[in-house]
Amino acid sequence: MIDTIREPKQKRAIEKKERIIKEGFDLICKEGYYNINTQDIAKAAGVSTGIIYQYFNDKYDILIEGLEKYGDDIFFPMLKDKDYKLDIDNFDNLINKMINNYIKNHKISNVAHEEIMSMIHSDKNVAEFYYKRELDMTNSIKDILVSNGFKDNNLTEKVHIMLGLIDNLCHEVIYHKHDHMDYKIMEKLVIDNIKNLFKDDIK
Amino acid sequence: MIDTIREPKQKRAIEKKERIIKEGFDLICKEGYYNINTQDIAKAAGVSTGIIYQYFNDKYDILIEGLEKYGDDIFFPMLKDKDYKLDIDNFDNLINKMINNYIKNHKISNVAHEEIMSMIHSDKNVAEFYYKRELDMTNSIKDILVSNGFKDNNLTEKVHIMLGLIDNLCHEVIYHKHDHMDYKIMEKLVIDNIKNLFKDDIK
Amino acid sequence: MIDTIREPKQKRAIEKKERIIKEGFDLICKEGYYNINTQDIAKAAGVSTGIIYQYFNDKYDILIEGLEKYGDDIFFPMLKDKDYKLDIDNFDNLINKMINNYIKNHKISNVAHEEIMSMIHSDKNVAEFYYKRELDMTNSIKDILVSNGFKDNNLTEKVHIMLGLIDNLCHEVIYHKHDHMDYKIMEKLVIDNIKNLFKDDIK
Amino acid sequence: MIDTIREPKQKRAIEKKERIIKEGFDLICKEGYYNINTQDIAKAAGVSTGIIYQYFNDKYDILIEGLEKYGDDIFFPMLKDKDYKLDIDNFDNLINKMINNYIKNHKISNVAHEEIMSMIHSDKNVAEFYYKRELDMTNSIKDILVSNGFKDNNLTEKVHIMLGLIDNLCHEVIYHKHDHMDYKIMEKLVIDNIKNLFKDDIK
DNA sequence: TATGAATGAGTCTTCATTCAT
DNA sequence: AATGAATGAAGACTCATTCAT
Numbered sequence: 066m067i068d069t070i071r072e073p074k075q076k077r078a079i080e081k082k083e084r085i086i087k088e089g090f091d092l093i094c095k096e097g098y099y100n101i102n103t104q105d106i107a108k109a110a111g112v113s114t115g116i117i118y119q120y121f122n123d124k125y126d127i128l129i130e131g132l133e134k135y136g137d138d139i140f141f142p143m144l145k146d147k148d149y150k151l152d153i154d155n156f157d158n159l160i161n162k163m164i165n166n167y168i169k170n171h172k173i174s175n176v177a178h179e180e181i182m183s184m185i186h187s188d189k190n191v192a193e194f195y196y197k198r199e200l201d202m203t204n205s206i207k208d209i210l211v212s213n214g215f216k217d218n219n220l221t222e223k224v225h226i227m228l229g230l231i232d233n234l235c236h237e238v239i240y241h242k243h244d245h246m247d248y249k250i251m252e253k254l255v256i257d258n259i260k261n262l263f264k265d266d267i268k
Numbered sequence: 269m270i271d272t273i274r275e276p277k278q279k280r281a282i283e284k285k286e287r288i289i290k291e292g293f294d295l296i297c298k299e300g301y302y303n304i305n306t307q308d309i310a311k312a313a314g315v316s317t318g319i320i321y322q323y324f325n326d327k328y329d330i331l332i333e334g335l336e337k338y339g340d341d342i343f344f345p346m347l348k349d350k351d352y353k354l355d356i357d358n359f360d361n362l363i364n365k366m367i368n369n370y371i372k373n374h375k376i377s378n379v380a381h382e383e384i385m386s387m388i389h390s391d392k393n394v395a396e397f398y399y400k401r402e403l404d405m406t407n408s409i410k411d412i413l414v415s416n417g418f419k420d421n422n423l424t425e426k427v428h429i430m431l432g433l434i435d436n437l438c439h440e441v442i443y444h445k446h447d448h449m450d451y452k453i454m455e456k457l458v459i460d461n462i463k464n465l466f467k468d469d470i471k
Numbered sequence: 472m473i474d475t476i477r478e479p480k481q482k483r484a485i486e487k488k489e490r491i492i493k494e495g496f497d498l499i500c501k502e503g504y505y506n507i508n509t510q511d512i513a514k515a516a517g518v519s520t521g522i523i524y525q526y527f528n529d530k531y532d533i534l535i536e537g538l539e540k541y542g543d544d545i546f547f548p549m550l551k552d553k554d555y556k557l558d559i560d561n562f563d564n565l566i567n568k569m570i571n572n573y574i575k576n577h578k579i580s581n582v583a584h585e586e587i588m589s590m591i592h593s594d595k596n597v598a599e600f601y602y603k604r605e606l607d608m609t610n611s612i613k614d615i616l617v618s619n620g621f622k623d624n625n626l627t628e629k630v631h632i633m634l635g636l637i638d639n640l641c642h643e644v645i646y647h648k649h650d651h652m653d654y655k656i657m658e659k660l661v662i663d664n665i666k667n668l669f670k671d672d673i674k
Numbered sequence: 675m676i677d678t679i680r681e682p683k684q685k686r687a688i689e690k691k692e693r694i695i696k697e698g699f700d701l702i703c704k705e706g707y708y709n710i711n712t713q714d715i716a717k718a719a720g721v722s723t724g725i726i727y728q729y730f731n732d733k734y735d736i737l738i739e740g741l742e743k744y745g746d747d748i749f750f751p752m753l754k755d756k757d758y759k760l761d762i763d764n765f766d767n768l769i770n771k772m773i774n775n776y777i778k779n780h781k782i783s784n785v786a787h788e789e790i791m792s793m794i795h796s797d798k799n800v801a802e803f804y805y806k807r808e809l810d811m812t813n814s815i816k817d818i819l820v821s822n823g824f825k826d827n828n829l830t831e832k833v834h835i836m837l838g839l840i841d842n843l844c845h846e847v848i849y850h851k852h853d854h855m856d857y858k859i860m861e862k863l864v865i866d867n868i869k870n871l872f873k874d875d876i877k
Numbered sequence: 878t879a880t881g882a883a884t885g886a887g888t889c890t891t892c893a894t895t896c897a898t
Numbered sequence: 899a900a901t902g903a904a905t906g907a908a909g910a911c912t913c914a915t916t917c918a919t
Contacts, residue, residue, distance in 0.1 A: 078903065097390050099302050103889060113905045118890060183389035186382045187300055196444055222454045225440070226433070226461065233432035240395075243403050243428075251425040254465065258429065261464045262457065281878080305913055307881095316880040318916080327914065484899075503796055505708050508892055510902095519901040521895080530893065585795045592792035593706050602850050628860040631852075632867065635842035636835070643834070647805055657831045660871065664835065667870045668863065687882065711909060722884045727911060 082120045085110045089117075090131025094139075094177030098128060098184065132181065132194050139174045139181060140195065141202045142166070156267055159209075160231075160256055167235040175239070203228060216266040223266070227259050273325060285323045287313040293334025297342070297380030301331060301387065335384070335397050342377045342384060343398065344405045345369070359470055362412075363434075363459055370438040378442070406431060419469040426469070430462050476528060488526045491516045496537025500545070500583030504534060504590065538587070538600050545580045545587060546601065547608045548572070562673055565615075566637075566662055573641040581645070609634060622672040629672070633665050679731060691729045694719045698726075699740025703748075703786030707737060707793065741790070741803050748783045748790065749804065750811045751775070765876055768818075769840075769865055776844040784848070812837060825875040832875070836868050 088109035092101045103124055107114045121127050137144050143166055171178055184191040206224045211217055234255045238248050260267075276282045291312035295304045306327055310317040324330050340347050346369055374381055387394040409427045414420055437458045441451050494515035498507045509530055513520040527533050543550050549572055577584055590597040612630045617623055640661045644654050697718035701710045712733055716723040730736050746753050752775055780787055793800040815833045820826055843864045847857050869876075 081903085102887080114889090115891080115906065116904055119903075124889070179389045183386045186386035186389070192443075196446070200446055219450065219453050219457065221448065222450060222457055225446075225449065226436070226454065226457055229432065229436035230429065233429070233436070237428065241399055243399070245424065246428065247422065247425060250422050251429065254422065254425055254429055258461055258465060262461060276878095278878095284879095306915080307913080310881090317882095317914090318880055319878080321915065322878080481899090487900095509894080510892080513902090520893090521902065522900055524894065525899075589792045589795035592788045592795070598849075602852070606852055625856065625859050625863065627854065628856060628863055631846065631855065632839065632842070632860065632863055635838065639835070639838035639842070646801075649805070649809055649834075651830065652834065653828065653831060656828050657835065660828065660831055660835055664867055664871060668867060690882085712911080713909090723910090724885065724912075725883055728882075733910070 081110070081112060081116065085112060085117060085120060086127060086131050086134055089127040090135055091177075093128055093131065094174070094180045097180055098124075128184070129190055129194075132191060136181070136194060137198065139170075139177050141198050142170055144198070144202060144205060156260065156263070157256070160227075160259055163231055164235065164252065164255075167231055168238060171235055171239045199228070210263075210266075215263065218266050220266065223262050227262060230255050230258060273323065276323065284313075284315055284319065288315060288320060288323060289330060289333050289337055292330040293338055294380075296331055296334065297377070297383045300383050331387070332393055332397075335394060339384070339397055340401060342373075342380050344401050345373055347401070347405060347408060359463065359466070360459070363430075363462055366434055367438065367455065367458075370434055371441060374438055374442050402431070413466075413469075418466065421469050423469065426465050430465060433458050433461060476526065487516075487518055487522070491518060491523060491526060492533060492537050492540055495533040496541055497583075499534055499537065500580070500586045503586050534590070535596055535600075538597060542587070542600060543604060545576075545583050547604050548576055550604070550608055550611060562666065562669070563662070566633075566665055569637055570641065570658065570661075573637055574644060577641055577645050605634070616669075616672075621669065624672050626672065629668050633668060636661050636664060679729065690719070690721060690725065694721060694726060694729060695736060695740050695743055698736040699744055700786075702737055702740065703783070703789045706789055707733075737793070738799055738803075741800060745790070745803060746807065748779075748786050750807050751779055753807070753811060753814060765869065765872070766865070769836075769868055772840055773844065773861065773864075776840055777847060780844055780848050808837070819872075819875075824872065827875050829875065832871050836871060839864050839867060 085106065089106040092105055092109055096105075103114050103117055106124070106127065107117055117127070121130070143163070181191065181195075185195045186192070203221060203224050206228070207217075207220045210220060210224070234251060237243070237246065237251065276285050288309065292309040295308055295312055299308075306317055306320055309327075309330065310320055320330070324333070346366070384394065384398075388398045389395070406424060406427045409431070410420075410423045413423060413427070437454060440446070440449065440454065491512065495512040498511055498515055502511075509520055509523055512530075512533065513523055523530075523533070527536070549569070587597065587601075591601045592598070609627060609630045612634070613623075613626045616626060616630070640657060643649070643652065643657065694715065698715040701714055701718055705714075712723050712726055715733075715736065716726055726736070730739070752772070790800065790804075794804045795801070812830060812833050815837070816826075816829045819829060819833070843860060846852070846855065846860065
């Protein structure tokens with residue numbers, strides 16, 4: 066039949082669509098995609114179930130649009146942070162900033178993080194989104210380094226490894242609670258390692 | 269609910285329960301927890317749907333028991349590999365062996381890997397299982413190193429970082445296909461990094 | 472329910488109502504009453520969904536008004552054909568003309584025909600409409616015959632039977648495709664039969 | 675996923691499936707396919723909604739299976755009537771018998787008749803079923819005539835026309851109530867016509 | 878023990894109709 | 899008069915779990 070998805074033009078309608086995405090994505094992140102239903106989303110967004118299907122093809126659509134809209138906030142808020150570019154007076158600063166950012170970030174959207182991470186492993190589109198942004202992030206960091214005088218000697222690969230190290234560290238710090246792991250030491254080791262990684266490129 | 273779960277005593281009954289765990293876990297890994305139903309599991313195991321509820325509280329139980337029984341095969345097959353302990357004539361060998369193992373392993377149970385990884389991020393019990401085994405693995409490697417003369421200088425933390433590096437590398441190699449990433453280089457960088465990590469401890 | 476149906480007075484409003492009837496009836500005929508929705512109709516008519524309910528009580532109303540306005544075009548276009556009256560130089564001509572008309576007619580609005588036929592069998596009002604017009608048609612033919620000198624010897628019944636014969640023939644010719652049926656023969660037989668029917672009345 | 679339609683093996687299950695078909699088809703015939711829902715059917719059959727989907731792919735399936743099982747009873751009960759073959763002592767008898775049968779038949783399952791007739795015009799599979807059985811009926815009558823000494827001189831076509839005449843007559847008698855139509859006369863005319871149709875073939 | 882038929886609450890989605898603007 | 903956003907009841911269908919045998 067006729068395509069019934071409407072792109073809202075009016076301000077109120079746009080706000081409503083936004084609200085559905087925001088609240089829907091939020092619920093999905095908090096409770097899990099399979100644990101919430103369209104009625105929950107409608108209720109959370111303060112709309113009727115029907116309206117959802119005028120703005121979205123299906124429940125899955127809400128997830129995807131939510132991801133596009135809020136995914137960066139959860140996974141790569143640095144991508145949006147203009148200041149990021151500026152204050153790399155020394156390398157340690159950058160690393161420290163990144164670690165702190167990652168941790169802060171994980172802590173803020175702890176659950177969301179995990180639920181979406183979950184879908185990265187089970188849903189093609191979510192995975193695609195994530196890996197694309199991960200690459201953006203990698204390139205973004207690389208650019209910062211280059212513009213700070215780093216030699217581009219396999220920089221992409223190095224940055225990618227660095228991000229992995231940081232991500233693992235943060236994940237460990239926040240979730241694992243492997244009791245006998247000394248996170249202060251671990252952080253120091255990771256920083257040393259990153260520095261070693263770039264030792265020949267740094268200006 | 270009255271607890272009617274029976275622990276099978278007879279050989280045939282035990283085999284039946286095993287079969288449910290094996291086939292059920294297999295299906296869950298291949299298709300995803302939410303994409304298979306108890307009938308599918310029953311059919312695959314060659315039993316009736318009813319019998320499932322004499323051995324398990326619910327569908328979720330099958331996942332958990334499957335994880336306990338087969339989780340190591342998927343995530344940490346090295347833990348069961350006796351030979352692992354023996355042939356570390358030099359450090360490079362160990363690292364190489366681990367990388368190859370990880371990759372082989374990922375490739376063999378690619379889908380299972382991803383589906384369970386997904387649940388690690390959304391299910392507390394699965395996560396708990398995973399992190400516990402990850403620690404076992406860490407300790408196991410640590411023991412190997414110690415018994416090969418490594419100094420225990422924050423060894424736990426170092427091994428953990430190493431495992432993270434390897435895991436990230438392998439994941440990248442197998443899934444990401446970030447086109448412009450040079451994986452040969454990346455592998456070299458990772459190995460160098462690991463060596464740097466242990467540079468003061470190696471005998 | 473408060474009766475808020477407005478009979479449009481202004482030219483533009485009248486045109487709008489007409490358009491809803493025309494396009495709505497068209498869609499219903501083409502796709503089936505249950506397969507189109509009011510949004511489809513509104514879109515096809517170039518109006519808003521809301522306005523429909525100012526001119527019609529409900530979706531069903533559109534069908535009925537469409538039927539009244541366009542039903543004859545689909546089922547009994549001869550009723551509107553002025554020339555019909557004139558050129559019956561001989562009886563064979565009339566029969567042939569009718570058969571050809573029926574077939575042409577079926578072919579033109581093939582789908583509409585079937586969809587409305589369907590409703591004749593399931594909807595009282597549609598049935599009523601159809602049978603009334605069928606009677607009009609019968610009487611109209613009867614008048615033509617009488618004005619051409621036929622004796623009125625159970626003419627109504629005979630014309631009715633004739634129309635049934637023609638309708639069946641045409642339906643068979645167009646739809647059935649009963650492979651081993653010889654339609655040329657069938658047509659001849661039907662014509663013979665009709666002639667036999669009127670053998671004592673013809674002038 | 676795995677195909678879940680079950681063909682019931684146990685007596686009780688078979689009976690249940692039968693009951694769903696019978697009551698479901700009945701409801702569809704009485705109320706119209708679009709006016710009943712699966713819950714109605716389940717309730718009428720004394721089962722749960724879930725069980726329906728173990729025996730049928732969907733609601734539509736019930737219609738089709740009902741048609742296959744009970745369609746003949748509604749449209750062509752003569753096809754099942756063994757006595758039909760025997761007592762054609764004269765032609766008038768056959769015709770009379772057929773007319774009476776048609777009428778009785780229409781009267782018994784009046785509504786069913788109409789609802790299914792409706793679907794013949796809007797659903798391909800229903801149409802296909804009907805036309806196939808109509809042909810069976812035609813051939814069956816033809817065989818009876820041949821075995822009673824009729825010459826096969828375009829017999830198929832003639833029988834088809836005859837059936838059309840009878841069907842129209844009966845339909846008129848039962849539904850139309852065209853007040854000023856004399857059905858006694860009409861019946862006589864139809865019989866005469868049929869006889870004329872076969873005048874050269876009768877023994 | 879075991880079967881597999883049966884349950885029915887719960888899911889996503891549609892759409893005639895209403896309502897705020 | 900007109901718009902089109904919004905409603906929410908209703909529909910088809912699924913599936914973890916229970917139950918009669």
